[in-house]
Amino acid sequence: MPESAEYLRIADDVIADVRAGKLKPGDRLPSIADTRAAYRVSYGTVQLAYVRLEALRVIRRLQGKGVFVTDPKTWMREP
């Protein structure tokens, strides 16, 4: 295994983008299909990252609509 797992890398990248302001509350993330292609991973790997990000309250997953960034105020405290 590389430095860290791919699903963690995907999740960390999203968090980093939010912290950097590249993703703002309400923004929609690229589709899972696009993310899959960008990272060259399976659908399941992206979903694993999203399940984690949802638990961390960084995103909301809305079936049929997309995946959206939440308000960082609710989670942006420490590591």
Add this chain to the structure above:
Amino acid sequence: MPESAEYLRIADDVIADVRAGKLKPGDRLPSIADTRAAYRVSYGTVQLAYVRLEALRVIRRLQGKGVFVTDPKTWMREP
């Protein structure tokens, strides 16, 4: 059509057990193989529940050792 997803049910059950005191900080959860059998689900479904619980800081997953309950003080607030 599932009342709710199996992986969420597994995760919620663990949280409920911790809240009820049936699982205490430092306790080791049943092995994934046992949990699989108990819920009659696949390995991946249990892992999904655990990835979520890890993000919620309810458990720590230690490769080769097991899955352990964390100190609820760090997460037991909110819904």
Add this chain to the structure above:
DNA sequence: CCACATTTGTCCGTATGTATC
């Protein structure tokens, strides 16, 4: 040190369901 079993970790491909547009 070595071999082996156990246990968790990660990833893939596929199938099917459900919601939205």
Add this chain to the structure above:
DNA sequence: AGATACATACGGACAAATGTG
């Protein structure tokens, strides 16, 4: 009706850490 997008689940495969003999 059809296309798009997310949701959930399964089975399989191999890697990595741990513990035991």
